Amino acid sequence: MSSQDPTRLPSATDVLVVGAGPTGLALSCGLRSLGVDHVIIDRAARSAVHSRAAAVHARTLESLATVGAADNLVARGRPGRSFTVRDGERQLLSTPFNELDTPYPFVLAVPQETTEQVLADRLAELDGIVYRQHSLLDLTNLHPGMSALISDDESGEIRAIQARYVVGCDGIHSTVRERMGIPFVGHDRPHNFALIEFTMDWSGPEGEITFFFSPAGLLAVSHLPGDLYRIVALVEDDAPTPDLADVQHLVQSRGPAAAGAVVRRLEMASTWRVRHRLAETFNKGPVFLVGDAAHAHSPVGAQGMNTGIQDVFNLVWKLAAVLDGTAMPDLLNTYNAERRPMAQGLLAFTAQLHDVSTMSDPDRIHLRNEVLSAVGEIPDVSAWLARRLAQLEISYGTEPSAPKPAVGQRMPPRPGMADGLGWSLLLPTDADVVAVKEATTYSSTPITVATLDELSHAVLVRPDGHVALTAASEKATELPGQLGVWFGQQRL
Numbered sequence: 001m002s003s004q005d006p007t008r009l010p011s012a013t014d015v016l017v018v019g020a021g022p023t024g025l026a027l028s029c030g031l032r033s034l035g036v037d038h039v040i041i042d043r044a045a046r047s048a049v050h051s052r053a054a055a056v057h058a059r060t061l062e063s064l065a066t067v068g069a070a071d072n073l074v075a076r077g078r079p080g081r082s083f084t085v086r087d088g089e090r091q092l093l094s095t096p097f098n099e100l101d102t103p104y105p106f107v108l109a110v111p112q113e114t115t116e117q118v119l120a121d122r123l124a125e126l127d128g129i130v131y132r133q134h135s136l137l138d139l140t141n142l143h144p145g146m147s148a149l150i151s152d153d154e155s156g157e158i159r160a161i162q163a164r165y166v167v168g169c170d171g172i173h174s175t176v177r178e179r180m181g182i183p184f185v186g187h188d189r190p191h192n193f194a195l196i197e198f199t200m201d202w203s204g205p206e207g208e209i210t211f212f213f214s215p216a217g218l219l220a221v222s223h224l225p226g227d228l229y230r231i232v233a234l235v236e237d238d239a240p241t242p243d244l245a246d247v248q249h250l251v252q253s254r255g256p257a258a259a260g261a262v263v264r265r266l267e268m269a270s271t272w273r274v275r276h277r278l279a280e281t282f283n284k285g286p287v288f289l290v291g292d293a294a295h296a297h298s299p300v301g302a303q304g305m306n307t308g309i310q311d312v313f314n315l316v317w318k319l320a321a322v323l324d325g326t327a328m329p330d331l332l333n334t335y336n337a338e339r340r341p342m343a344q345g346l347l348a349f350t351a352q353l354h355d356v357s358t359m360s361d362p363d364r365i366h367l368r369n370e371v372l373s374a375v376g377e378i379p380d381v382s383a384w385l386a387r388r389l390a391q392l393e394i395s396y397g398t399e400p401s402a403p404k405p406a407v408g409q410r411m412p413p414r415p416g417m418a419d420g421l422g423w424s425l426l427l428p429t430d431a432d433v434v435a436v437k438e439a440t441t442y443s444s445t446p447i448t449v450a451t452l453d454e455l456s457h458a459v460l461v462r463p464d465g466h467v468a469l470t471a472a473s474e475k476a477t478e479l480p481g482q483l484g485v486w487f488g489q490q491r492l
Contacts, residue, residue, distance in 0.1 A: 009131060009150060009159050013039045014323050016148050016163035018176050020044075020130045022053070022112060023291035023308040024169035025119035029067040030316035032126035033420055036323055039161065041134040041150060047120065052195055052272075053112040054222055054230050055209060055302035058097070059391035061104040062413055062465060063313040066421050069122040070104070076118065077110030078225050083301075083389060084208040085376075087369045089256075092213065093376035095386035101412045102392065107209060109222045111230075112305060139166060139179040145286050165319060166287045169308075172275065174293035180284045186277035186296070186347075191358050193274065193299070194235045194242050194250075197267040199227045204256040209302075211357065213372070214254035215365050218357045220300075221255055228267065231255075232299060234358055235271060242269045274298050274354065278347055282336040288315060295343040298354035301389055307346055310391060311339050317421050317463035321487065326445055328488030338396040349388070396466060403457050407470055411461045416450030421463040423447045425480070428455040431473045436480075443480040445487075 015031060017024050020042035028040045056073065064070040085093040098105050120130070137158070138149040145164040152159070168176025177184060204210070204221075212219040217234040224230055233250050235242075242250070248263045255261065277296040282289050291308025315335050321327035359365050375381050387393045396408035405411050417424040425440065425447050427433060433451060436458075440447040447460075458476035460469040460483060468486060471479050 012162040014164045016166045019169035027312045032128045034320040041131045043135040047116040053305035056108040057306045057390045058102040058104045060306045060309045073118045077108040079106035081207045085211045092372040136175045168289045168293040171292045172296045183280040184277045194233045194271045196269045197230050199264040200229045202261040212255040216253045219254035282340045297347045297350040300353040313464045418448035424461040425449045427451045428473050431476045439477045439480045
């Protein structure tokens with residue numbers, strides 16, 4: 001059982017996690033899995049309902065599998081084979097997620113509140129708890145960590161907690177980011193969107209999340225579990241919150257009218273303006289920003305929550321390695337070095353998708369749709385877009401001429417790799433497996449060894465699934481020793 005008192009904050013911890021949305025809960029699950037002492041707080045009394053994210057991509061599911069949360073999430077979602085762009089009933093472009101090299105070759109349509117519930121349940125299984133109705137008031141430097149002033153919003157009690165590290169998972173209005181004085185640079189996009197959930201009769205295409213690029217405006221439709229549908233629609237700046245008749249009009253004028261779509265019951269509706277923001281840095285001293293606290297962008301492509309969860313799995317094992325003495329603190333600098341450029345590129349990518357999706361001039365819309373129809377006939381382009389959207393293309397500092405998989409690239413999950421957040425040393429068939437396994441016994445970090453027919457060289461894979469080191473087959477025995485150098489604890 002957990003040693004934490006579920007009603008009272010401890011006075012000290014190794015990691016304070018602020019925010020218990022998907023990113024905070026995923027981080028807490030990872031820290032619990034790795035045995036890291038931490039506290040997670042959230043100002044809300046319960047998880048949010050009717051939140052915006054409704055698609056979980058393959059790379060996110062691969063990451064959640066390392067903390068035992070992927071299978072339950074898949075069981076509660078609706079797998080889709082593609083993102084498909086249509087003009088009415090005409091297909092312009094489709095992304096073949098079912099062809100991806102991953103254990104999860106689909107995009108999972110699932111409400112964010114379900115994702116949060118699955119993560120909360122997994123955290124409870126790991127004997128973790130969330131201190132709810134606790135708000136962060138202030139942060140003060142307390143070398144080598146931070147002192148956090150926290151309010152128990154139910155009792156009114158204010159307490160200080162000392163933390164070696166603080167991670168802000170507290171969203172676009174992050175108190176952590178504000179208290180650390182980290183600029184959140186960007187602008188609002190000149191478009192309003194409506195987010196609507198409802199039940200609908202529709203005999204349209206099953207197994208896809210559909211983007212209708214209509215002359216009347218963008219309409220994205222996803223079929224959630226059960227009989228629930230969700231749409232994201234471009235609306236006028238002064239448009240009121242849509243009612244049932246408005247939703248029926250949106251569907252008929254932009255989307256699956258020919259499939260006889262009839263809206264039956266409105267569950268929720270809201271409008272919002274897209275914000276395009278990037279934190280100037282993702283960490284300042286012992287304080288880190290994750291997810292919406294670090295980056296905010298267009299919902300087109302369903303990248304937001306997925307990117308935040310990828311931030312988590314880049315950071316969590318690094319925190320654990322530094323806290324247990326395996327790695328020098330400089331390893332934590334790689335979080336900002338790796339994730340911020342990736343997020344910067346992602347903002348540019350989602351901005352392009354946003355601009356393409358929100359055109360209003362009829363001539364430009366016609367030209368866009370014709371271009372997309374032509375591009376959709378090129379298999380390599382559709383396959384690349386599927387990998388990009390599924391976040392399988394993310395890499396950190398890859399050398400273009402290096403044999404694949406190269407340092408920084410994702411290694412697709414394979415049988416024999418480490419369970420959970422562990423290290424794997426993958427070998428080609430001509431490597432001396434016995435000698436390599438013997439070399440791993442001298443490593444302070446447990447390493448799982450496996451052989452793969454597809455490899456031409458040895459690769460040492462990080463807990464987040466990216467390649468840390470490579471070597472020729474005959475030099476594979478050197479990789480366990482080089483890991484200590486990589487961690488900064490040894491010299492060649």
